[in-house]
Amino acid sequence: MNHNRRVLLKGSLAAGAVGAAVGAGLLTPKAVMAAWAKDAFEAKEVNAAMTGAMGSADATASDKIKLKAPDIAENGAVVPITVTSNIDGTTNMSILVANNNTPLTSTYELGPTTEAYISTRVKMGKTSDVIAVVKAGGKLYSAKKEVKVTIGGCGG
């Protein structure tokens, strides 16, 4: 019986049984996807989020990281952020918003030929520092910029 159950789980892992279980609240999504850094994304503090995402909260400020973000964001629900790193050997990047409920917005693992350039759009609850953290050669570097938000993008 156990065996059958295992087979069933495997067969329908992608969408069926597990998806339904998630919907019913039986399983948290994080239990299904072990790869997703749950602790980091649920952390309420910048340091904890950074440790979870990048392995440490100890980052050196670097002007080789270019963080492009608006000075004033009229709509906090859509804040365009572009991060470019000119540090050789950049392997990972994360974007954090310090004053958000959960600061970590996203984390990226770059392939060997991928350039250290990411552009995306994030939500911001209120005026906050946006922090870009870059991992290169096992070390962490960061850059930050304050973005003023006139209308928050979280809650509503």
Added chain:
Amino acid sequence: MAKSIKLRAKAKGDVATVKALISHPMETGLRKDKKTGKPIPAEFIQEVVCESAGKTVLSAQWGSAISKNPFISFKFSGAKSGDSIKVSWVDNKGNSDSLEGKIK
């Protein structure tokens, strides 16, 4: 969830620029329905993977703080026109989608 992805990839010399737009509600789980006062359950993309010519060029983990209908752009080298490019995502409910295209 078909056709949730719009994908553009363009090669300039050796470097390809990829732009992807995904239509997804990206609910944080913190918002409340104004009429009923009940919280809207969280629904957001957790993983985005991009592959080109069989190699993973970018794997991203997203939290709920990525905007609705997320946009992502990135560049990678060693690409040429005609190479395949594939973007796929998985959300916290287990929904997923992927799209394969070619670099122009």
